[in-house]
Amino acid sequence: MSVTWRDVARKDFEDVVRSKLLWGITIGFVGLLTLFLVVGWVSGGTNDSTMTDLLSGMAQFVVYFVPLIALVAGYMAIVGERRSGSLRVLLSYPFSRSDVVFGKAIGRSVVVAAAICFGFLVVTLLGVPMTGDLAIVDLVLVAGFTVMLGVTFTALAVGISAATSSRGIALAWAVGLFFLMLVLWEALAVGIYYLIEGTRPGLEAEAWYFALYQANPLESYRIAIGAVTDSFVWPFVQLGLEDVSFAETGPGDLQTSARVEGEVPFYLRPWFSAVTFLAWTVIPLAIGYRRFENADLE
């Protein structure tokens, strides 16, 4: 019987769960999740907060921390072994390079997903007695989308790790892409809109602008959670480059469905978030694999 990516995933999982760094981050994540839950509960006026409100409030922090954990868990997955020389051990056995890339992506994804699930378990155990509200469907859906976000960024990080030949370059890509998505994406989208349309996007704008805006997986998560909790999840960072006065507009007006003219195209509907996640999972892995497959592993 020949070896497969499963053997890589299993070895990697075994190795990574013994990492102190990962445990530190997981405990930090669960701690922060709990903190946001409590902050949301207290600031929301303790008596009328429902579980759904709390989940919606937490999402704007989760959208920052989950990708961070996933990137940290994944960006060294392959390039780290390549530099240290342990990849040579793995490739001394009959593994193909695709076994390595996909095994690593899956092994690390399982670790990240487990950390997220553990976090949401804590949230459930604390939040349900606090609110007296067992919003089980919302909890499962929010946890599910959060796992998708985590897996997407893990795959992105492993893709980066496969594509690069040094730890420093991998780190630069991971940090750079995250910064682009978290902070600069709005500037990018508005900039392109300005170049094409000659004006900044207002409250109402062309559909393609929103499509571009929502091609960011962080946005996909925000929109998906908004749809699940039937609320408007504020972005973690808002540069305010759009020609929109936030003082005069309520959250309802800021929903994409309210901002495009006429029928909402399919690619702007909340379910399309899943496609965005998938694209950000598959494309970086494919690029990473291609580069890794053709690389000289010195």
Next chain:
Amino acid sequence: MTAIETQSLTKRYGEAAAVDGLDLVVEEGEVFGFLGPNGAGKSTTINMLLDFIRPTSGSAVVLGMDARAESQAIRERIGVLAEGLDLYGRLTGRRHLELALEWADGTEPPTSLLERVGLSTDAAERTVGGYSKGMKQRLALAMALAGDPDLLILDEPSTGLDPNGIRTMRELVRDAADDGAAVFFSSHDLGQVESVCDRVGILNDGQLVAVDTVDGLREAVGAHAELYLRIADEPDVDLQWIDGVTEATYQDGRLTVTCDDPRAKARAIGALRDAGIEVLDVDASSVSLEDVFAAYTNGDVDLVEESGDAEESGRLAGVLQ
């Protein structure tokens, strides 16, 4: 079928060639020492055999399979100790062996592998992060042996090993060869490996400068052995007629016999005894393979390419002028 065969195998980095038109044949069941100074291209060659890096031109065949296209199938049948490897610091030694056995489809118990490389079971229960360099090397060697490979490729196996470990390594190589496996290993230190090699190839600046048996190499560089015999009086036997003896001189009770074949030493002693001469003491020196190695790699030697029958008869491809 040959264990390894390369044809004009070349790897260039820009203008510089790390390996330059390498033609090499390692027969099945043979222990082949791949020697050369650091930076000669030994690891580059091995990395191409393992498909870690891809040749610029030329090709390599391992166990009858193309090193590039059939690398996975090759790696199912070989055991590898790669250069510059690192183990999983958070896993135990035993776990490493379990994984290696699983991946190599081996059935032997991990304990037997531990014994073969001289690692204690206590050490095997500890995580590899706390291992010394020598222990890591022993463990890596055990992992290479897992699954009873048909060919062992060992890149600088003596790295980090103490003299004891080097002896263990030599015994393992011999055992593997006795079991019918071919062994291809690289070293920059000839002294450590000369006793186990059936043949050696010397690589310098990416080119193979010599391939021969250890004795053949000695002979080719005019390496000679000297025998010192304490004898009461100058003997009246002419030893120079003995096959392999080039010179015999007597001075102050000491007879110095120079031989170009190590076996000639015993013949010389035999001849003296036959003549009824009492030998009071025996001492000998031989030119070490180190000197041979240095002769080939320091540029002290001008190599002349010899073709035809020289290669066919397995002699040196290049000989001294």
